[in-house]
Amino acid sequence: MATNSGAPRQPLRLNMLFNDARYRGRTVQVIAFCILVLSAAWLVDNTIRNLAALGKDFSFSFLWSKAGYDIAPHAIDYSSTSTHGRAALVGLLNTLIVAAMACVMATFLGVLAGVLRLSDNWIVARLMTVYVECFRNIPTLLWIIVVAAVMSEAMPAPNAFRGESPTASMLLWDSIAVTNRGIYLPVPDFSRSLGQAPGALGSFDLNYAAILAVLALSLLARWALLKHAQQIQSATGERPVTWWKSLCILIAPVVVLLYAIGFHLDYPALKGLNFTGGLQLRNSFIALWIGLSVYTGAFIAENVRSGILAISRGQSEAAHALGLSSGRTMRLVILPQALRIIVPPLISQYLNITKNTSLGLAVGYMDLRSTLGGITINQTGRELEGMLMMMLIYVAISLTISGAMNIYNNRVRLKER
Amino acid sequence: MKLTIALAAVAAATLTSGIATAGTMADIQARGKLNCGVTGGQAGFSAPDASGVWHGMDVDYCRAIAAAVLKDPNAVNFIPTTGQTRFTALASGEIDILSRTTTWTFSRDVDLKFTFAGVNYYDGQAFMVPKSLGIKSAKDLDGATVCIQTGTTTELNLAEYFRKNNMKYEPVPVENNADVQQKYLAGGCDVYTSDGSDLASTRSSFKNPEHHIILPEVISKEPLGPLVRQGDDQWADVARWTLNALISAEELGITAENVEKLSAGSDNPDVNRLLGKEDKLGEMLGLDAEWAKRAIAAEGNYGEIFARNLGDKTPIALPRGLNAVWTDGGLMYGLPLR
Numbered sequence: 001m002a003t004n005s006g007a008p009r010q011p012l013r014l015n016m017l018f019n020d021a022r023y024r025g026r027t028v029q030v031i032a033f034c035i036l037v038l039s040a041a042w043l044v045d046n047t048i049r050n051l052a053a054l055g056k057d058f059s060f061s062f063l064w065s066k067a068g069y070d071i072a073p074h075a076i077d078y079s080s081t082s083t084h085g086r087a088a089l090v091g092l093l094n095t096l097i098v099a100a101m102a103c104v105m106a107t108f109l110g111v112l113a114g115v116l117r118l119s120d121n122w123i124v125a126r127l128m129t130v131y132v133e134c135f136r137n138i139p140t141l142l143w144i145i146v147v148a149a150v151m152s153e154a155m156p157a158p159n160a161f162r163g164e165s166p167t168a169s170m171l172l173w174d175s176i177a178v179t180n181r182g183i184y185l186p187v188p189d190f191s192r193s194l195g196q197a198p199g200a201l202g203s204f205d206l207n208y209a210a211i212l213a214v215l216a217l218s219l220l221a222r223w224a225l226l227k228h229a230q231q232i233q234s235a236t237g238e239r240p241v242t243w244w245k246s247l248c249i250l251i252a253p254v255v256v257l258l259y260a261i262g263f264h265l266d267y268p269a270l271k272g273l274n275f276t277g278g279l280q281l282r283n284s285f286i287a288l289w290i291g292l293s294v295y296t297g298a299f300i301a302e303n304v305r306s307g308i309l310a311i312s313r314g315q316s317e318a319a320h321a322l323g324l325s326s327g328r329t330m331r332l333v334i335l336p337q338a339l340r341i342i343v344p345p346l347i348s349q350y351l352n353i354t355k356n357t358s359l360g361l362a363v364g365y366m367d368l369r370s371t372l373g374g375i376t377i378n379q380t381g382r383e384l385e386g387m388l389m390m391m392l393i394y395v396a397i398s399l400t401i402s403g404a405m406n407i408y409n410n411r412v413r414l415k416e417r
Numbered sequence: 418m419k420l421t422i423a424l425a426a427v428a429a430a431t432l433t434s435g436i437a438t439a440g441t442m443a444d445i446q447a448r449g450k451l452n453c454g455v456t457g458g459q460a461g462f463s464a465p466d467a468s469g470v471w472h473g474m475d476v477d478y479c480r481a482i483a484a485a486v487l488k489d490p491n492a493v494n495f496i497p498t499t500g501q502t503r504f505t506a507l508a509s510g511e512i513d514i515l516s517r518t519t520t521w522t523f524s525r526d527v528d529l530k531f532t533f534a535g536v537n538y539y540d541g542q543a544f545m546v547p548k549s550l551g552i553k554s555a556k557d558l559d560g561a562t563v564c565i566q567t568g569t570t571t572e573l574n575l576a577e578y579f580r581k582n583n584m585k586y587e588p589v590p591v592e593n594n595a596d597v598q599q600k601y602l603a604g605g606c607d608v609y610t611s612d613g614s615d616l617a618s619t620r621s622s623f624k625n626p627e628h629h630i631i632l633p634e635v636i637s638k639e640p641l642g643p644l645v646r647q648g649d650d651q652w653a654d655v656a657r658w659t660l661n662a663l664i665s666a667e668e669l670g671i672t673a674e675n676v677e678k679l680s681a682g683s684d685n686p687d688v689n690r691l692l693g694k695e696d697k698l699g700e701m702l703g704l705d706a707e708w709a710k711r712a713i714a715a716e717g718n719y720g721e722i723f724a725r726n727l728g729d730k731t732p733i734a735l736p737r738g739l740n741a742v743w744t745d746g747g748l749m750y751g752l753p754l755r
Contacts, residue, residue, distance in 0.1 A: 053648075054508060054530055054646070054647075054648070055530045055647060055648060056530060068572075068573040068576055068577070069572045069573060069576055069588075070575075070576045070586070070588045071588070072587055072588055079580070080573075080576035080577070080580060081580070152600065152603050152605045153603050157603075157604030157605075159549070159550075159604065180603060180604055180605050181562055181587075181589075181605060181606075271560070272559060272560040272561075273550070273558075273559075273560050273561045273562070273607050274560050274561070274562060274587065274607070276560065283605070284589075361592070362592075364567075364589060364590040364591055364592070366590065370567070370590065374501055374567060374568065375501075375567050375568055375572065375590075378500070378501050378504065378567070378568035379524075379568070379573070380524075380528070381504060381508075381524075381528060381529035381530075383505055383508075
């Protein structure tokens with residue numbers, strides 16, 4: 001800037017704030033800030049006045065009153081006598097469950113499609129192009145509704161499995177039932193169950209806790225075994241054979257434990273009006289999960305493709321020259337380098353998935369939007385409080401994902417020393 | 418200096434925007450249209466026909482109000498709402514009155530700050546199942562998958578009923594009536610639960626209504642009625658007394674056909690008061706003397722509205738039952754016009 005910095009300092013006069021290039025920038029910023037604060041204050045004041053005019057107060061006490069409605073599925077103990085706060089928590093868990101599942105599946109689909117789109121095989125590459133272009137150019141909501149419609153219209157009702165000559169039958173040796181209300185899967189059950197233990201969010205299953213604990217101990221033992229082998233190798237130059245030992249350490253304790261607590265599968269069976277037993281993946285969940293995964297998977301595929309294309313050809317040529325096969329080149333040379341380009345946009349896709357779970361509304365998935373932001377708001381009339389809470393929760397989830405992924409990104413990015 | 422002026426303008430706007438508006442009725446008269454919140458489609462209560470004209474009991478009530486207030490029964494914007502959006506629409510002023518099969522409950526009246534104008538249909542929650550399931554009683558519904566419109570009292574009654582009877586169920590939340598029908602007919606749920614009138618109305622629109630039965634149990638009281646925002650007593654009075662005028666008209670034998678003749682004067686002082694010949698009730702409401710006459714002339718008295726939308730001659734074919742006037746053994750009771 002052509003300011004006369006050499007000139008003697010003049011005393012500050014009011015009109016210099018606008019006319020003097022040295023001060024104008026700051027003056028405008030201060031004014032803009034004041035306007036922002038004033039508008040925010042006006043917004044808050046206006047809201048409070050309007051609430052007062054409607055005779056409403058601002059309070060979160062509704063979170064401790066009885067909800068009165070049922071939620072399916074609920075990952076923690078919940079009944080219609082629980083509080084609105086707990087209903088919100090159940091909804092939040094449902095949101096997180098479907099978001100996590102969709103992130104995993106979208107990543108799998110995306111990496112697969114992204115890599116295959118660069119395949120030398122013309123048909124495979126074109127098929128993947130069709131997938132990517134079709135799915136990312138049609139709104140998510142439509143995909144979710146399409147999956148829901150296919151599930152509820154094309155699949156047989158539980159009634160069709162009944163009677164002497166049923167029109168529908170269960171898959172895989174009568175263990176899986178695909179109905180228009182969802183898919184029923186067998187779940188692990190324990191005949192000598194260790195029972196439940198009370199926890200902070202409700203009771204949790206001691207059986208699974210025991211299995212996890214044993215697995216953790218096994219991993220620890222395996223780590224010690226490998227370290228020991230490493231020490232022998234450094235000392236003697238010969239590495240003892242460890243693979244069968246580590247396999248034993250990993251598998252045997254868990255098998256013994258499973259036998260001790262009487263592990264078996266609980267199969268779904270037609271009882272009364274519906275299938276009971278087993279695990280029910282509800283239509284709403286399947287629709288949301290598949291819909292979000294295939295849609296976001298197409299975007300991730302493009303991220304992966306651009307990441308791979310960004311790696312110089314010389315890298316794969318060098319790898320081929322070393323005699324590595326295409327698959328190994330991709331897995332060992334290209335993808336590790338491409339990850340640092342892929343990960344940052346991947347973070348935003350994960351955030352998109354998480355935020356888009358609120359589309360579950362369209363298929364009746366009971367997520368946070370539908371419990372706290374739907375029924376609770378409706379039954380209690382606390383729109384403002386409910387919406388504020390929901391926004392805060394979504395922001396918190398997004399920031400957490402973003403933070404965690406950034407930590408990962410820092411680990412995979414190119415280290416410059 | 419321009420900036421200073423802009424700042425002053427912002428400040429002025431801030432100050433003036435806090436000023437409250439006049440009453441709802443004045444707003445409506447200035448607008449020339451009544452904004453009436455209805456259901457998106459529930460035959461007999463409010464549903465648009467093929468040419469987009471709304472029909473139904475809740476619709477006719479709004480037309481009666483428009484006739485009373487705006488002298489034109491067609492000066493109504495019908496705004497479809499869902500179970501979840503209706504209260505926000507009313508509280509925010511998007512609609513002037515909610516005439517949408519809404520149950521009059523304590524918390525809606527007291528906590529949500531609404532005022533109910535009265536009851537235009539006495540109802541109760543019931544269950545509908547396909548005949549093929551072979552279920553005869555709601556007590557046999559253990560383990561059933563139940564379709565339900567979310568954000569309704571139905572949802573709360575359902576949870577309570579199954580808990581009290583020690584039965585389990587699987588709720589399938591659905592946003593609106595059309596979705597429920599599609600789900601229920603595709604076998605996505607075993608049972609559809611809602612107000613008895615809604616079930617009858619929904620069933621009437623099925624291709625094979627005779628394949629579905631409504632179970633005998635009525636598990637709740639659902640007095641349905643129109644409501645307005647709390648705090649505007651004049652507008653609440655207009656809503657309340659228009660409903661009363663329609664019910665009283667049936668008691669007094671005033672119909673859309675004879676209202677013109679009777680308004681010239683009759684021997685019955687009640688008729689004279691209602692139709693503006695005596696006492697000036699209309700002016701006390703802030704309207705003119707002929708408000709009730711126009712309201713009745715618009716779509717007829719309560720009985721005529723019921724017969725045209727829900728009665729025996731319609732596919733819904735609901736009996737008058739509790740909704741007959743009190744002299745016929747029902748609960749409909751026009752408050753004294755004095």
